[in-house]
Every structure is written in C-alpha cells, then in structure tokens.
Amino acid sequence: MAHRTVGHRPGLPDDPHTSVTAPTPACPVEITLAALHGRWTTLVIRELLRGDRSYSELRAALPALSDKVLSDRLAHLAEADVVHRDRRAGWPPRVRYALTDQGRRLGPVLQALWDWGADATVQEPGLRQPPP
Amino acid sequence: MAHRTVGHRPGLPDDPHTSVTAPTPACPVEITLAALHGRWTTLVIRELLRGDRSYSELRAALPALSDKVLSDRLAHLAEADVVHRDRRAGWPPRVRYALTDQGRRLGPVLQALWDWGADATVQEPGLRQPPP
DNA sequence: CTGAATCCCTGCCGATACTG
DNA sequence: CAGTATCGGCAGGGATTCAG
Numbered sequence: 127m128a129h130r131t132v133g134h135r136p137g138l139p140d141d142p143h144t145s146v147t148a149p150t151p152a153c154p155v156e157i158t159l160a161a162l163h164g165r166w167t168t169l170v171i172r173e174l175l176r177g178d179r180s181y182s183e184l185r186a187a188l189p190a191l192s193d194k195v196l197s198d199r200l201a202h203l204a205e206a207d208v209v210h211r212d213r214r215a216g217w218p219p220r221v222r223y224a225l226t227d228q229g230r231r232l233g234p235v236l237q238a239l240w241d242w243g244a245d246a247t248v249q250e251p252g253l254r255q256p257p258p
Numbered sequence: 259m260a261h262r263t264v265g266h267r268p269g270l271p272d273d274p275h276t277s278v279t280a281p282t283p284a285c286p287v288e289i290t291l292a293a294l295h296g297r298w299t300t301l302v303i304r305e306l307l308r309g310d311r312s313y314s315e316l317r318a319a320l321p322a323l324s325d326k327v328l329s330d331r332l333a334h335l336a337e338a339d340v341v342h343r344d345r346r347a348g349w350p351p352r353v354r355y356a357l358t359d360q361g362r363r364l365g366p367v368l369q370a371l372w373d374w375g376a377d378a379t380v381q382e383p384g385l386r387q388p389p390p
Numbered sequence: 391c392t393g394a395a396t397c398c399c400t401g402c403c404g405a406t407a408c409t410g
Numbered sequence: 411c412a413g414t415a416t417c418g419g420c421a422g423g424g425a426t427t428c429a430g
Contacts, residue, residue, distance in 0.1 A: 146304075148322045149297050154375025155368060159300070161378070165281050165423070168291070172278075181392050190280045192424055197393055207378070218391045219430080228378055236287060238370040243286025246293070246339070246360055297403070313412050324404055329413055350411045351410080 178224035310356035
C-alpha cells in the first residue's frame with residue numbers, strides 16, 4: 127500500500143506520506159537513514175565520494191576505525207547498494223571499493239545534512255553551551 | 259576530484275571537510291544526525307511540520323509510540339533547538355509543541371532523505387544500474 | 391592484504407506503573 | 411493532561427584474535 131508516485135513532487139510536509147504512523151522499513155526516509163545508519167558510516171561514504179579506495183586506504187583515512195566496524199560498514203553499504211566491491215584475483219588480494227550510482231546520489235543528501243548542521247552551529251551558540 | 263558539480267557552497271564532496279577523520283560531535287553532519295537520532299524522531303518532526311501539536315495529539319498521531327519515548331524525543335528535540343515547548347498555566351495543563359525556525363529548516367533535509375529512499379526503491383528491485 | 395569470529399560492555403527502546 | 415520512574419531485553423560497536 128505504498129505510494130510509489132515518482133512523477134511529481136513527492137513532497138514531505140503537505141502530502142500523502144502523513145499516513146505513515148510507525149517507523150516502518152518501507153518509508154523512504156527510513157530507508158535512507160538505514161543506509162546511513164551506524165557510526166562512521168557517513169565518513170566512509172564521504173571518503174569514497176572522493177574516489178574509490180582499497181580496504182587499507184580506508185583504514186588509513188580513518189585511523190580510529192576498527193577492522194570489525196569497517197568491514198561491517200562496507201558489508202552493510204554493499205547490501206544497501208551504496209558501494210560496489212571489486213575483487214581481483216592474484217596475490218596479494220586486491221579489493222577496491224567504489225560508490226555505486228546510488229551511492230553517489232548520497233552526495234546531495236550529505237550536503238543537506240551538512241548545511242543544516244553548519245547553520246545550527248551558527249545560530250545556536252548564544253543560548254546555551256558555554257564550552258570550556 | 260574530477261568534476262565540480264555545482265557552486266562552491268560549503269560542499270561535501272570536494273573540499274575541506276575531508277579533514278574530519280573521526281565521528282566528532284563538531285561535524286555538521288553529525289550534528290544533524292544527532293538531531294534526527296533515535297527511532298520515531300523523524301515521524302515526530304514530520305507531524306510537527308504539519309502544525310503545532312499537544313502532547314496527546316502527538317500520541318494520537320503515533321499510537322504505537324510510548325510515553326517514555328515520546329517525552330524522550332521531545333526533550334531531545336527541544337535541547338537540539340528543533341522544537342519549542344509552550345507551557346500554559348492553569349488546569350488542566352496545556353502544552354503546545356511547535357517547531358522552531360531551525361526545526362522548520364529540517365523540512366528540506368527530510369525531503370532529501372525521502373527522495374533518495376524513494377529513488378532507491380525504484381532502482382533496486384532489478385539490478386544495479388549500468389555504469390555511465 | 392582483506393577480512394571474519396569472538397567477547398563484553400554500553401545505551402536504546404518498549405512496557406508498566408506512578409505523579410503534578 | 412502531561413509527563414517521570416524503573417526495569418529488562420537486545421542490538422551496536424570497540425578490542426582482540428584468527429583465517430583465506
């Protein structure tokens with residue numbers, strides 16, 4: 127009973143999406159948040175937005191990220207069809223990670239997230255938060 | 259960094275944000291994700307995007323959401339300066355919740371999340387897209 | 391080099407019960 | 411009406427170790 131109307135404005139504020147009354151995985155917003163879900167995930171994506179990377183290049187770019195979480199993230203992102211895994215035969219094993227078309231389309235999404243957060247830090251400091 | 263897509267706004271793909279190598283709360287993306295963090299949060303915001311609401315109206319709109327989580331979410335969103343709590347004296351107690359200016363600016367963000375998720379459900383069921 | 395397996399600890403969220 | 415208090419289950423994620 128989902129409405130897959132892509133032709134016209136799938137608007138959020140005014141429209142039919144208001145029928146969603148629970149956090150169902152079928153909601154497009156939930157789908158995107160699920161793709162971005164988990165710590166480090168956005169940083170991995172951001173790194174891949176700059177170009178494809180090997181496993182160790184990702185580790186080098188994100189030094190505090192453990193192997194377990196990195197491989198978890200990559201598996202998760204591959205399952206969400208955000209990253210593509212390119213494995214090559216031979217020795218030593220070479221694997222390249224690159225964003226899919228869909229993954230690249232996350233650029234504007236992350237941009238929107240960045241913009242709001244940047245704006246928030248500009249407006250907010252007057253109220254509370256006297257950081258040491 | 260092959261091509262610059264548009265403009266030179268505080269862009270994510272191409273530029274200086276790449277210095278962030280860990281999930282620090284100072285990163286604008288993290289700030290926004292923190293504001294949206296938690297189950298039900300986006301649905302509460304979406305409800306408030308339609309207009310201000312009382313506590314019980316929110317409960318009615320989201321029947322499966324428990325009191326604890328709802329008040330948690332509202333407290334969290336108030337702290338993030340996304341919602342404003344308007345409490346009126348008298349009996350019975352009347353409290354109205356409304357989005358702040360910042361909260362209203364989350365509209366486009368949620369829209370971006372929706373768009374990507376809706377697009378993903380369209381592309382995904384078959385195969386991946388052929389490379390450009 | 392590229393991961394997968396294990397352990398443990400923390401924090402989330404749901405249900406229930408109670409208060410101003 | 412509008413919340414808070416408390417408890418328990420479970421999943422997330424960090425460190426370490428092992429494997430192809």
